[in-house]
Amino acid sequence: MENLFEAPMTRREVAISALDLRYENCRMKPAVLEERLLGSIAERGIEEPLEGVELGERSVLLNGFTRYRCARKLRIETVPFVSLGRDEATGIIVLLRIANDKSLSILEQAAFIDELKNVRSLSGAQIAAELSRSKAWVSMRLGLIGGMSAAVRQKLFGGLFPVYAYMYTLRPFMRMNGGGKEVEEFVLAVSGRGMSVRQIECLARGYFHGGDAFRQEIRQGKLALPLERMKEVAASADGCTEFERAMLRDLEVAQKYLLRVMGKSGDRRLESGAFHAQAQLLTAGILSRVEAFVQSVRRLHDRGGPA
Structure with a gap:
Protein backbone atom coordinates (compact mmCIF):
# COMPACT_ATOMS: atom_id res chain seq x y z
CA MET A 1 0.00 0.00 0.00
CA GLY A 147 -19.34 -13.42 16.82
CA MET A 148 -21.81 -10.59 17.31
CA SER A 149 -25.31 -10.67 15.82
CA ALA A 150 -26.70 -7.60 14.06
CA ALA A 151 -29.19 -7.05 16.89
CA VAL A 152 -26.51 -7.16 19.60
CA ARG A 153 -24.24 -4.88 17.57
CA GLN A 154 -27.03 -2.32 17.25
CA LYS A 155 -27.58 -2.25 21.02
CA LEU A 156 -23.87 -1.97 21.82
CA PHE A 157 -23.01 0.70 19.27
CA GLY A 158 -26.20 2.57 20.14
CA GLY A 159 -25.05 2.87 23.76
CA LEU A 160 -28.01 0.84 25.07
CA PHE A 161 -25.93 -1.97 26.61
CA PRO A 162 -22.58 -1.52 28.43
CA VAL A 163 -19.61 -2.71 26.36
CA TYR A 164 -17.76 -3.80 29.51
CA ALA A 165 -20.65 -6.09 30.53
CA TYR A 166 -20.72 -7.65 27.06
CA MET A 167 -16.95 -8.17 26.90
CA TYR A 168 -16.32 -9.56 30.37
CA THR A 169 -19.66 -10.98 31.54
CA LEU A 170 -21.49 -12.28 28.46
CA ARG A 171 -18.73 -13.38 26.04
CA PRO A 172 -17.47 -16.13 28.40
CA PHE A 173 -20.97 -17.67 28.27
CA MET A 174 -20.80 -17.62 24.46
CA ARG A 175 -17.52 -19.53 24.54
CA MET A 176 -18.95 -22.13 26.94
CA ASN A 177 -22.27 -22.60 25.14
CA GLY A 178 -20.84 -22.57 21.63
CA GLY A 179 -23.41 -20.06 20.37
CA GLY A 180 -24.78 -16.58 20.86
CA LYS A 181 -28.57 -17.04 20.69
CA GLU A 182 -29.08 -16.93 24.47
CA VAL A 183 -26.67 -13.99 24.75
CA GLU A 184 -28.66 -12.09 22.11
CA GLU A 185 -31.92 -12.78 23.95
CA PHE A 186 -30.39 -11.51 27.20
CA VAL A 187 -28.98 -8.34 25.59
CA LEU A 188 -32.31 -7.52 23.93
CA ALA A 189 -34.18 -8.05 27.22
CA VAL A 190 -31.87 -5.88 29.33
CA SER A 191 -30.83 -3.13 26.87
CA GLY A 192 -32.01 0.39 27.53
CA ARG A 193 -33.18 -0.36 31.07
CA GLY A 194 -30.53 1.82 32.73
CA MET A 195 -28.96 -1.08 34.61
CA SER A 196 -25.46 -0.94 36.06
CA VAL A 197 -22.73 -3.39 35.07
CA ARG A 198 -23.05 -5.01 38.51
CA GLN A 199 -26.81 -5.49 38.09
CA ILE A 200 -26.32 -6.96 34.61
CA GLU A 201 -23.67 -9.34 35.94
CA CYS A 202 -26.06 -10.44 38.69
CA LEU A 203 -28.92 -11.09 36.24
CA ALA A 204 -26.61 -12.85 33.77
CA ARG A 205 -25.49 -15.29 36.45
CA GLY A 206 -29.10 -16.32 37.02
CA TYR A 207 -30.02 -16.26 33.34
CA PHE A 208 -27.23 -18.56 32.17
CA HIS A 209 -26.97 -20.77 35.27
CA GLY A 210 -30.59 -20.78 36.43
CA GLY A 211 -33.73 -22.52 35.26
CA ASP A 212 -36.15 -21.88 32.41
CA ALA A 213 -38.63 -20.00 34.60
CA PHE A 214 -35.94 -17.51 35.62
CA ARG A 215 -34.88 -16.98 31.99
CA GLN A 216 -38.48 -16.54 30.88
CA GLU A 217 -39.03 -13.73 33.39
CA ILE A 218 -36.00 -11.87 32.04
CA ARG A 219 -37.02 -12.42 28.41
CA GLN A 220 -40.38 -10.85 29.23
CA GLY A 221 -38.65 -7.80 30.67
CA LYS A 222 -39.65 -8.55 34.28
CA LEU A 223 -36.26 -7.72 35.77
CA ALA A 224 -37.02 -6.46 39.29
CA LEU A 225 -38.01 -9.81 40.84
CA PRO A 226 -35.16 -11.87 39.27
CA LEU A 227 -32.67 -9.18 40.33
CA GLU A 228 -33.95 -9.23 43.91
CA ARG A 229 -33.81 -13.04 43.93
CA MET A 230 -30.18 -13.03 42.76
CA LYS A 231 -29.28 -10.50 45.46
CA GLU A 232 -30.78 -12.87 48.04
CA VAL A 233 -28.75 -15.75 46.59
CA ALA A 234 -25.55 -13.69 46.87
CA ALA A 235 -26.38 -12.69 50.44
CA SER A 236 -27.28 -16.23 51.55
CA ALA A 237 -24.00 -17.60 50.14
CA ASP A 238 -22.16 -15.83 52.97
CA GLY A 239 -23.93 -18.08 55.49
CA CYS A 240 -22.60 -21.34 54.00
CA THR A 241 -20.21 -23.70 55.77
CA GLU A 242 -16.85 -24.44 54.19
CA PHE A 243 -18.13 -27.84 53.03
CA GLU A 244 -21.17 -26.18 51.43
CA ARG A 245 -19.01 -23.56 49.68
CA ALA A 246 -16.82 -26.35 48.31
CA MET A 247 -19.92 -28.14 47.00
CA LEU A 248 -21.12 -24.93 45.31
CA ARG A 249 -17.73 -24.60 43.62
CA ASP A 250 -17.99 -28.22 42.43
CA LEU A 251 -21.42 -27.52 40.95
CA GLU A 252 -20.10 -24.43 39.15
CA VAL A 253 -17.21 -26.44 37.71
CA ALA A 254 -19.54 -29.28 36.66
CA GLN A 255 -21.86 -26.85 34.87
CA LYS A 256 -18.94 -25.04 33.23
CA TYR A 257 -17.42 -28.21 31.75
CA LEU A 258 -20.80 -29.68 30.86
CA LEU A 259 -21.45 -26.63 28.67
CA ARG A 260 -17.94 -26.74 27.19
CA VAL A 261 -18.25 -30.40 26.20
CA MET A 262 -21.69 -29.77 24.69
CA GLY A 263 -20.34 -26.87 22.68
CA LYS A 264 -17.20 -28.61 21.40
CA SER A 265 -18.40 -32.18 20.83
CA GLY A 266 -19.71 -31.50 17.31
CA ASP A 267 -16.61 -29.65 16.12
CA ARG A 268 -15.26 -31.11 12.87
CA ARG A 269 -11.69 -30.51 14.02
CA LEU A 270 -12.08 -33.54 16.30
CA GLU A 271 -11.10 -36.05 13.62
CA SER A 272 -7.87 -37.90 14.41
CA GLY A 273 -7.90 -41.60 15.20
CA ALA A 274 -5.79 -41.03 18.30
CA PHE A 275 -8.35 -38.58 19.66
CA HIS A 276 -11.34 -40.86 19.05
CA ALA A 277 -9.61 -43.87 20.60
CA GLN A 278 -9.11 -41.98 23.87
CA ALA A 279 -12.44 -40.15 23.65
CA GLN A 280 -14.34 -43.45 23.38
CA LEU A 281 -12.84 -44.69 26.64
CA LEU A 282 -13.65 -41.46 28.44
CA THR A 283 -17.16 -41.07 27.03
CA ALA A 284 -17.98 -44.70 27.88
CA GLY A 285 -17.05 -44.00 31.48
CA ILE A 286 -19.12 -40.81 31.51
CA LEU A 287 -22.17 -42.46 29.93
CA SER A 288 -22.07 -45.27 32.48
CA ARG A 289 -22.46 -42.67 35.24
CA VAL A 290 -24.83 -40.19 33.56
CA GLU A 291 -28.04 -41.64 35.00
CA ALA A 292 -26.66 -41.73 38.54
CA PHE A 293 -25.25 -38.21 38.13
CA VAL A 294 -28.59 -36.81 36.92
CA GLN A 295 -30.46 -38.51 39.77
CA SER A 296 -28.09 -37.12 42.40
CA VAL A 297 -28.30 -33.60 40.95
CA ARG A 298 -32.10 -33.85 40.80
CA ARG A 299 -32.28 -34.96 44.45
CA LEU A 300 -30.07 -32.05 45.48
CA HIS A 301 -32.19 -29.63 43.46
CA ASP A 302 -35.45 -30.93 44.96
CA ARG A 303 -34.11 -30.65 48.53
CA GLY A 304 -33.92 -26.89 48.09
CA GLY A 305 -37.57 -26.46 47.15
CA PRO A 306 -38.84 -24.52 44.09
CA ALA A 307 -36.27 -22.24 42.38
Whole structure:
Protein backbone atom coordinates (compact mmCIF):
# COMPACT_ATOMS: atom_id res chain seq x y z
CA MET A 1 0.00 0.00 0.00
CA GLU A 2 1.09 3.59 -0.65
CA ASN A 3 2.94 5.67 1.93
CA LEU A 4 0.07 6.69 4.16
CA PHE A 5 1.66 9.92 5.26
CA GLU A 6 3.11 11.11 1.97
CA ALA A 7 0.94 14.27 1.88
CA PRO A 8 0.03 16.67 4.70
CA MET A 9 -3.59 16.68 5.84
CA THR A 10 -5.16 19.98 4.76
CA ARG A 11 -8.03 21.43 6.76
CA ARG A 12 -10.94 22.92 4.86
CA GLU A 13 -14.61 23.75 5.37
CA VAL A 14 -17.24 21.40 3.93
CA ALA A 15 -21.01 21.67 3.80
CA ILE A 16 -22.61 19.43 6.39
CA SER A 17 -25.02 18.23 3.70
CA ALA A 18 -22.04 16.89 1.69
CA LEU A 19 -20.94 14.47 4.44
CA ASP A 20 -21.40 10.76 3.68
CA LEU A 21 -22.32 8.83 6.86
CA ARG A 22 -21.84 5.26 5.60
CA TYR A 23 -19.47 4.41 8.49
CA GLU A 24 -21.68 5.72 11.28
CA ASN A 25 -22.51 2.14 12.31
CA CYS A 26 -18.79 1.59 13.04
CA ARG A 27 -18.82 4.22 15.78
CA MET A 28 -20.34 4.30 19.26
CA LYS A 29 -23.02 6.83 20.20
CA PRO A 30 -22.00 8.13 23.65
CA ALA A 31 -25.08 10.04 24.83
CA VAL A 32 -23.38 11.65 27.85
CA LEU A 33 -20.40 12.87 25.80
CA GLU A 34 -22.71 14.19 23.08
CA GLU A 35 -24.72 16.22 25.58
CA ARG A 36 -21.54 17.69 27.08
CA LEU A 37 -20.03 18.42 23.66
CA LEU A 38 -23.19 20.14 22.48
CA GLY A 39 -22.74 22.92 25.05
CA SER A 40 -19.06 23.31 24.19
CA ILE A 41 -19.72 23.59 20.44
CA ALA A 42 -22.58 26.04 21.03
CA GLU A 43 -20.14 28.25 22.92
CA ARG A 44 -16.89 27.88 20.96
CA GLY A 45 -17.76 26.14 17.69
CA ILE A 46 -16.10 22.97 16.34
CA GLU A 47 -12.41 23.26 17.20
CA GLU A 48 -11.22 19.79 16.13
CA PRO A 49 -11.85 19.02 12.42
CA LEU A 50 -13.87 16.01 11.34
CA GLU A 51 -11.85 13.32 9.52
CA GLY A 52 -12.53 11.10 6.55
CA VAL A 53 -11.75 10.74 2.84
CA GLU A 54 -12.79 12.65 -0.28
CA LEU A 55 -14.65 10.65 -2.91
CA GLY A 56 -15.62 12.95 -5.75
CA GLU A 57 -18.04 15.52 -4.43
CA ARG A 58 -18.72 13.55 -1.25
CA SER A 59 -16.75 13.70 1.99
CA VAL A 60 -16.94 10.24 3.60
CA LEU A 61 -16.87 10.67 7.37
CA LEU A 62 -14.76 8.28 9.47
CA ASN A 63 -14.19 10.25 12.67
CA GLY A 64 -16.30 13.00 14.21
CA PHE A 65 -19.85 11.65 14.16
CA THR A 66 -20.62 13.09 17.60
CA ARG A 67 -19.48 16.53 16.43
CA TYR A 68 -21.56 16.05 13.28
CA ARG A 69 -24.72 15.29 15.27
CA CYS A 70 -24.09 18.30 17.51
CA ALA A 71 -23.64 20.52 14.44
CA ARG A 72 -26.94 19.28 13.03
CA LYS A 73 -28.74 20.05 16.28
CA LEU A 74 -27.21 23.55 16.34
CA ARG A 75 -28.01 24.06 12.64
CA ILE A 76 -24.38 24.68 11.73
CA GLU A 77 -24.10 24.52 7.93
CA THR A 78 -20.34 23.98 7.44
CA VAL A 79 -17.75 22.08 9.48
CA PRO A 80 -13.93 21.79 9.37
CA PHE A 81 -12.76 18.60 7.64
CA VAL A 82 -9.45 16.90 6.84
CA SER A 83 -8.89 13.99 4.46
CA LEU A 84 -6.93 11.00 5.77
CA GLY A 85 -6.20 9.36 2.41
CA ARG A 86 -7.05 8.83 -1.23
CA ASP A 87 -9.55 6.01 -0.62
CA GLU A 88 -11.58 4.47 2.17
CA ALA A 89 -9.18 1.63 3.01
CA THR A 90 -6.26 4.05 3.35
CA GLY A 91 -8.34 6.44 5.43
CA ILE A 92 -9.42 3.67 7.81
CA ILE A 93 -5.84 2.45 8.24
CA VAL A 94 -4.59 5.98 8.93
CA LEU A 95 -7.36 6.50 11.49
CA LEU A 96 -6.53 3.21 13.23
CA ARG A 97 -2.84 4.14 13.32
CA ILE A 98 -3.24 7.69 14.66
CA ALA A 99 -6.06 6.94 17.10
CA ASN A 100 -5.30 5.68 20.58
CA ASP A 101 -7.38 3.29 22.67
CA LYS A 102 -9.27 6.21 24.23
CA SER A 103 -10.44 7.78 20.98
CA LEU A 104 -11.36 4.44 19.37
CA SER A 105 -12.86 1.75 21.58
CA ILE A 106 -12.01 -1.90 20.99
CA LEU A 107 -15.43 -2.40 19.36
CA GLU A 108 -14.84 0.51 16.98
CA GLN A 109 -11.41 -0.86 16.11
CA ALA A 110 -13.04 -4.24 15.48
CA ALA A 111 -15.73 -2.75 13.22
CA PHE A 112 -13.17 -0.94 11.06
CA ILE A 113 -10.89 -3.99 10.85
CA ASP A 114 -13.89 -6.10 9.82
CA GLU A 115 -14.56 -3.55 7.06
CA LEU A 116 -10.95 -3.82 5.84
CA LYS A 117 -11.07 -7.61 5.72
CA ASN A 118 -14.57 -8.42 4.51
CA VAL A 119 -15.34 -5.41 2.31
CA ARG A 120 -11.91 -4.14 1.25
CA SER A 121 -10.49 -7.68 0.94
CA LEU A 122 -7.31 -7.19 2.99
CA SER A 123 -6.00 -10.29 4.74
CA GLY A 124 -5.42 -10.39 8.48
CA ALA A 125 -1.66 -10.43 7.85
CA GLN A 126 -1.89 -7.34 5.60
CA ILE A 127 -3.94 -5.45 8.18
CA ALA A 128 -1.50 -6.37 10.96
CA ALA A 129 1.46 -5.19 8.86
CA GLU A 130 -0.20 -1.88 7.92
CA LEU A 131 -1.09 -1.15 11.53
CA SER A 132 2.23 -2.40 12.97
CA ARG A 133 0.24 -4.77 15.17
CA SER A 134 0.42 -8.50 15.76
CA LYS A 135 -1.78 -10.96 13.87
CA ALA A 136 -3.27 -11.98 17.23
CA TRP A 137 -4.32 -8.36 17.88
CA VAL A 138 -6.16 -8.28 14.55
CA SER A 139 -7.61 -11.79 14.95
CA MET A 140 -9.03 -11.03 18.40
CA ARG A 141 -10.92 -8.01 17.05
CA LEU A 142 -12.20 -9.90 14.02
CA GLY A 143 -13.44 -12.65 16.32
CA LEU A 144 -15.12 -10.10 18.58
CA ILE A 145 -17.16 -8.47 15.82
CA GLY A 146 -17.66 -11.72 13.88
CA GLY A 147 -19.34 -13.42 16.82
CA MET A 148 -21.81 -10.59 17.31
CA SER A 149 -25.31 -10.67 15.82
CA ALA A 150 -26.70 -7.60 14.06
CA ALA A 151 -29.19 -7.05 16.89
CA VAL A 152 -26.51 -7.16 19.60
CA ARG A 153 -24.24 -4.88 17.57
CA GLN A 154 -27.03 -2.32 17.25
CA LYS A 155 -27.58 -2.25 21.02
CA LEU A 156 -23.87 -1.97 21.82
CA PHE A 157 -23.01 0.70 19.27
CA GLY A 158 -26.20 2.57 20.14
CA GLY A 159 -25.05 2.87 23.76
CA LEU A 160 -28.01 0.84 25.07
CA PHE A 161 -25.93 -1.97 26.61
CA PRO A 162 -22.58 -1.52 28.43
CA VAL A 163 -19.61 -2.71 26.36
CA TYR A 164 -17.76 -3.80 29.51
CA ALA A 165 -20.65 -6.09 30.53
CA TYR A 166 -20.72 -7.65 27.06
CA MET A 167 -16.95 -8.17 26.90
CA TYR A 168 -16.32 -9.56 30.37
CA THR A 169 -19.66 -10.98 31.54
CA LEU A 170 -21.49 -12.28 28.46
CA ARG A 171 -18.73 -13.38 26.04
CA PRO A 172 -17.47 -16.13 28.40
CA PHE A 173 -20.97 -17.67 28.27
CA MET A 174 -20.80 -17.62 24.46
CA ARG A 175 -17.52 -19.53 24.54
CA MET A 176 -18.95 -22.13 26.94
CA ASN A 177 -22.27 -22.60 25.14
CA GLY A 178 -20.84 -22.57 21.63
CA GLY A 179 -23.41 -20.06 20.37
CA GLY A 180 -24.78 -16.58 20.86
CA LYS A 181 -28.57 -17.04 20.69
CA GLU A 182 -29.08 -16.93 24.47
CA VAL A 183 -26.67 -13.99 24.75
CA GLU A 184 -28.66 -12.09 22.11
CA GLU A 185 -31.92 -12.78 23.95
CA PHE A 186 -30.39 -11.51 27.20
CA VAL A 187 -28.98 -8.34 25.59
CA LEU A 188 -32.31 -7.52 23.93
CA ALA A 189 -34.18 -8.05 27.22
CA VAL A 190 -31.87 -5.88 29.33
CA SER A 191 -30.83 -3.13 26.87
CA GLY A 192 -32.01 0.39 27.53
CA ARG A 193 -33.18 -0.36 31.07
CA GLY A 194 -30.53 1.82 32.73
CA MET A 195 -28.96 -1.08 34.61
CA SER A 196 -25.46 -0.94 36.06
CA VAL A 197 -22.73 -3.39 35.07
CA ARG A 198 -23.05 -5.01 38.51
CA GLN A 199 -26.81 -5.49 38.09
CA ILE A 200 -26.32 -6.96 34.61
CA GLU A 201 -23.67 -9.34 35.94
CA CYS A 202 -26.06 -10.44 38.69
CA LEU A 203 -28.92 -11.09 36.24
CA ALA A 204 -26.61 -12.85 33.77
CA ARG A 205 -25.49 -15.29 36.45
CA GLY A 206 -29.10 -16.32 37.02
CA TYR A 207 -30.02 -16.26 33.34
CA PHE A 208 -27.23 -18.56 32.17
CA HIS A 209 -26.97 -20.77 35.27
CA GLY A 210 -30.59 -20.78 36.43
CA GLY A 211 -33.73 -22.52 35.26
CA ASP A 212 -36.15 -21.88 32.41
CA ALA A 213 -38.63 -20.00 34.60
CA PHE A 214 -35.94 -17.51 35.62
CA ARG A 215 -34.88 -16.98 31.99
CA GLN A 216 -38.48 -16.54 30.88
CA GLU A 217 -39.03 -13.73 33.39
CA ILE A 218 -36.00 -11.87 32.04
CA ARG A 219 -37.02 -12.42 28.41
CA GLN A 220 -40.38 -10.85 29.23
CA GLY A 221 -38.65 -7.80 30.67
CA LYS A 222 -39.65 -8.55 34.28
CA LEU A 223 -36.26 -7.72 35.77
CA ALA A 224 -37.02 -6.46 39.29
CA LEU A 225 -38.01 -9.81 40.84
CA PRO A 226 -35.16 -11.87 39.27
CA LEU A 227 -32.67 -9.18 40.33
CA GLU A 228 -33.95 -9.23 43.91
CA ARG A 229 -33.81 -13.04 43.93
CA MET A 230 -30.18 -13.03 42.76
CA LYS A 231 -29.28 -10.50 45.46
CA GLU A 232 -30.78 -12.87 48.04
CA VAL A 233 -28.75 -15.75 46.59
CA ALA A 234 -25.55 -13.69 46.87
CA ALA A 235 -26.38 -12.69 50.44
CA SER A 236 -27.28 -16.23 51.55
CA ALA A 237 -24.00 -17.60 50.14
CA ASP A 238 -22.16 -15.83 52.97
CA GLY A 239 -23.93 -18.08 55.49
CA CYS A 240 -22.60 -21.34 54.00
CA THR A 241 -20.21 -23.70 55.77
CA GLU A 242 -16.85 -24.44 54.19
CA PHE A 243 -18.13 -27.84 53.03
CA GLU A 244 -21.17 -26.18 51.43
CA ARG A 245 -19.01 -23.56 49.68
CA ALA A 246 -16.82 -26.35 48.31
CA MET A 247 -19.92 -28.14 47.00
CA LEU A 248 -21.12 -24.93 45.31
CA ARG A 249 -17.73 -24.60 43.62
CA ASP A 250 -17.99 -28.22 42.43
CA LEU A 251 -21.42 -27.52 40.95
CA GLU A 252 -20.10 -24.43 39.15
CA VAL A 253 -17.21 -26.44 37.71
CA ALA A 254 -19.54 -29.28 36.66
CA GLN A 255 -21.86 -26.85 34.87
CA LYS A 256 -18.94 -25.04 33.23
CA TYR A 257 -17.42 -28.21 31.75
CA LEU A 258 -20.80 -29.68 30.86
CA LEU A 259 -21.45 -26.63 28.67
CA ARG A 260 -17.94 -26.74 27.19
CA VAL A 261 -18.25 -30.40 26.20
CA MET A 262 -21.69 -29.77 24.69
CA GLY A 263 -20.34 -26.87 22.68
CA LYS A 264 -17.20 -28.61 21.40
CA SER A 265 -18.40 -32.18 20.83
CA GLY A 266 -19.71 -31.50 17.31
CA ASP A 267 -16.61 -29.65 16.12
CA ARG A 268 -15.26 -31.11 12.87
CA ARG A 269 -11.69 -30.51 14.02
CA LEU A 270 -12.08 -33.54 16.30
CA GLU A 271 -11.10 -36.05 13.62
CA SER A 272 -7.87 -37.90 14.41
CA GLY A 273 -7.90 -41.60 15.20
CA ALA A 274 -5.79 -41.03 18.30
CA PHE A 275 -8.35 -38.58 19.66
CA HIS A 276 -11.34 -40.86 19.05
CA ALA A 277 -9.61 -43.87 20.60
CA GLN A 278 -9.11 -41.98 23.87
CA ALA A 279 -12.44 -40.15 23.65
CA GLN A 280 -14.34 -43.45 23.38
CA LEU A 281 -12.84 -44.69 26.64
CA LEU A 282 -13.65 -41.46 28.44
CA THR A 283 -17.16 -41.07 27.03
CA ALA A 284 -17.98 -44.70 27.88
CA GLY A 285 -17.05 -44.00 31.48
CA ILE A 286 -19.12 -40.81 31.51
CA LEU A 287 -22.17 -42.46 29.93
CA SER A 288 -22.07 -45.27 32.48
CA ARG A 289 -22.46 -42.67 35.24
CA VAL A 290 -24.83 -40.19 33.56
CA GLU A 291 -28.04 -41.64 35.00
CA ALA A 292 -26.66 -41.73 38.54
CA PHE A 293 -25.25 -38.21 38.13
CA VAL A 294 -28.59 -36.81 36.92
CA GLN A 295 -30.46 -38.51 39.77
CA SER A 296 -28.09 -37.12 42.40
CA VAL A 297 -28.30 -33.60 40.95
CA ARG A 298 -32.10 -33.85 40.80
CA ARG A 299 -32.28 -34.96 44.45
CA LEU A 300 -30.07 -32.05 45.48
CA HIS A 301 -32.19 -29.63 43.46
CA ASP A 302 -35.45 -30.93 44.96
CA ARG A 303 -34.11 -30.65 48.53
CA GLY A 304 -33.92 -26.89 48.09
CA GLY A 305 -37.57 -26.46 47.15
CA PRO A 306 -38.84 -24.52 44.09
CA ALA A 307 -36.27 -22.24 42.38
